[in-house]
Amino acid sequence: MVQANTIPSPFARLTATAPGASLVVAQLGQTLDGRIATITGDSKWINGQAALTHLHAIRAAVDAVVVGVGTVIADDPFLTVRHVPCPACQPARVVIDPTSRVPLDAKIFNSDGARRIIISATDAATPDGIERLVVPTIAGRMAPLAILAALQAAGLTRVLIEGGAATVSSFIDAGALDQLHLLVAPLLLGSGKPGLQLADITRIDQAIRPHTTLHPFADGDVLFVCDFTQDTR
Numbered sequence: 001m002v003q004a005n006t007i008p009s010p011f012a013r014l015t016a017t018a019p020g021a022s023l024v025v026a027q028l029g030q031t032l033d034g035r036i037a038t039i040t041g042d043s044k045w046i047n048g049q050a051a052l053t054h055l056h057a058i059r060a061a062v063d064a065v066v067v068g069v070g071t072v073i074a075d076d077p078f079l080t081v082r083h084v085p086c087p088a089c090q091p092a093r094v095v096i097d098p099t100s101r102v103p104l105d106a107k108i109f110n111s112d113g114a115r116r117i118i119i120s121a122t123d124a125a126t127p128d129g130i131e132r133l134v135v136p137t138i139a140g141r142m143a144p145l146a147i148l149a150a151l152q153a154a155g156l157t158r159v160l161i162e163g164g165a166a167t168v169s170s171f172i173d174a175g176a177l178d179q180l181h182l183l184v185a186p187l188l189l190g191s192g193k194p195g196l197q198l199a200d201i202t203r204i205d206q207a208i209r210p211h212t213t214l215h216p217f218a219d220g221d222v223l224f225v226c227d228f229t230q231d232t233r
């Protein structure tokens with residue numbers, strides 16, 4: 001762990017990655033006890049305004065924002081950049097939807113000039129302007145690296161995996177992330193929907209130990225920037 005007063009900006013890696021170069025960043029907002037919602041699914045709001053602004057600044061720095069279909073169905077997010085001043089920085093909005101469950105009237109498909117993309121297992125017609133990328137599945141799952149390759153082929157190389165927990169976890173398990181921005185709010189739920197759920201390990205020395213910097217926000221949340229390209233094991 002690097003102390004807060006010696007650390008680089010949490011955006012150092014993002015701003016150093018030029019268009020066309022590859023960078024895969026994920027984010028997850030959670031409580032101190034690693035929860036992202038109560039047992040009823042209530043999640044508004046775990047994190048504070050500073051974390052939201054940070055998320056929008058990441059969106060503004062990437063080519064594509066990717067979510068699992070579970071997030072679109074649960075939250076119907078816009079996935080646009082609104083809380084930082086960068087009106088020209090609207091990344092492509094991408095949903096991973098292997099079995100075509102996503103409602104086509106979801107807000108991510110609003111026609112506002114940004115690219116809108118469905119990643120699915122089979123080809124099918126899409127409404128005007130919405131792109132479809134086909135990634136094969138094995139036992140219903142797409143390999144995260146195959147998803148990233150499809151995005152890269154579509155010209156989208158700087159990618160934010162925005163959620164939910166299942167999607168971010170699968171990208172970590174696949175070794176497909178460069179960075180995780182983990183936004184921890186100082187509250188305890190004690191029950192509810194867990195955040196990261198990775199493949200089982202049996203020994204502590206098998207744990208992932210990314211190089212991690214911490215960045216306290218004024219409103220009490222703490223950002224942990226975990227760099228998987230520098231495992232400290």
Ligand SMILES: NC(=O)c1ccc[n+]([C@@H]2O[C@H](COP(=O)([O-])OP(=O)(O)OC[C@H]3O[C@@H](n4cnc5c(N)ncnc54)[C@H](OP(=O)(O)O)[C@@H]3O)[C@@H](O)[C@H]2O)c1
Pocket residue numbers: 027028029030036037041043067068069070071072074075096097098099101140141142143144162163164165166167168170
């Ligand atoms: N705290 C945060 O920062 C944050 C951020 C975003 C969302 N959320 C919350 O997270 C919850 C939703 O998350 P979730 O974990 O339930 O769902 P999710 O990660 O949003 O979506 C999971 C679904 O996406 C599809 N998918 C994702 N990766 C895939 C892959 N590699 N291969 C095939 N399919 C893939 C699958 O769809 P199928 O089921 O159709 O196979 C999978 O079940 C909501 O409650 C939302 O509020 C929290």
